[in-house]
Amino acid sequence: MPTxxxxxxxxxxxxxxxxxxxxxxRYGGGLGQWSWLVHRVTGLGxxxxxxxxxxxxxxxxxxxxxxxxxxxIYGGMVTGLxxxxxxxxxxxxxxxxxxxxxxxxxxxxxxxxxxGVRVVLIDFWPRAVSIQRQLVWIVLGVFIAIMIxxxxxxxxxxFSPPAHTMH
Amino acid sequence: MARHVKPLGGFELAAWFFMRISGLxxxxxxxxxxxxxxxxxxxxxxxxxxxxxxxxAPTTGVIWRLWDLTMINLAMLHGFNGLRQVLDEYIVRRSxxxxxHTLIWSAAIFLMGIGTYAIFMxxxxxxxxxxxxxxxxxxxxxxxxxxxxxxx
Numbered sequence: 020m021p022t023x024x025x026x027x028x029x030x031x032x033x034x035x036x037x038x039x040x041x042x043x044x045r046y047g048g049g050l051g052q053w054s055w056l057v058h059r060v061t062g063l064g065x066x067x068x069x070x071x072x073x074x075x076x077x078x079x080x081x082x083x084x085x086x087x088x089x090x091x092i093y094g095g096m097v098t099g100l101x102x103x104x105x106x107x108x109x110x111x112x113x114x115x116x117x118x119x120x121x122x123x124x125x126x127x128x129x130x131x132x133x134x135g136v137r138v139v140l141i142d143f144w145p146r147a148v149s150i151q152r153q154l155v156w157i158v159l160g161v162f163i164a165i166m167i168x169x170x171x172x173x174x175x176x177x178f179s180p181p182a183h184t185m186h
Numbered sequence: 187m188a189r190h191v192k193p194l195g196g197f198e199l200a201a202w203f204f205m206r207i208s209g210l211x212x213x214x215x216x217x218x219x220x221x222x223x224x225x226x227x228x229x230x231x232x233x234x235x236x237x238x239x240x241x242x243a244p245t246t247g248v249i250w251r252l253w254d255l256t257m258i259n260l261a262m263l264h265g266f267n268g269l270r271q272v273l274d275e276y277i278v279r280r281s282x283x284x285x286x287h288t289l290i291w292s293a294a295i296f297l298m299g300i301g302t303y304a305i306f307m308x309x310x311x312x313x314x315x316x317x318x319x320x321x322x323x324x325x326x327x328x329x330x331x332x333x334x335x336x337x338x
Binding site for chain 1: 204206217220234237240243261297301303304307308
């Protein structure tokens, strides 16, 4: 017989996209739910970046000048615009912004890859389910262990002069 | 009724296997690509010359092109199929699914097309590189930019 403390009023689910989103986050799925959500969000983020990345790499063949103009912006450098516009030059917020986004992209790909290996492991070797909680912690541990040196390397470059310093 | 996470058959089962196999291959291709471009090199040094030195290298060029060709096509199929699976959970009405699937596979085929075209059709434009270097040299002489780009 269930004791009174375990008896809960049935949760009323509200309608509407926002309410469903909030209820989804409150759903008590624990570690597995969060790794599922992060896997999904990082995957969609990587896809958004890849669409941009395929388009800009196409310029290598179609228009080399536009390619150098585009990848220059990633380093904070605006080049190749008509001199009369007066916009060519180095903009540090561009460089810092793209650096932080770059670190975020690396983190997304790394987590998606390691967590994906966990998913494949459980799918093809069902006995791994018995240690599925530990596997999530292993994924997080490997992710953090790799991200620490990567963060140092990627951010350290900001403290040396940019590729095309304007004096 | 139990919800089957692994599909029972047909296209969805093939897609289920594809996501796992392409994912395992992409772990090596994509993480290797990130390691080379972001850790061994600095993204700020990547430009037309850097790409042409990889793709048009006399012996290793074929390997880089095969790497990028496999990576781009697997990544596009893996990514857009993932987007389709996410959207299918929210979009159930048949007419809307036809619309989203059409848009998703059109975008995937378009991006795989231009990516594959770029990898196969690339030819090193030495004249462009020389011109770029000459323009840069003018800026160096006018003391507008540093003579050497950022070291590794």
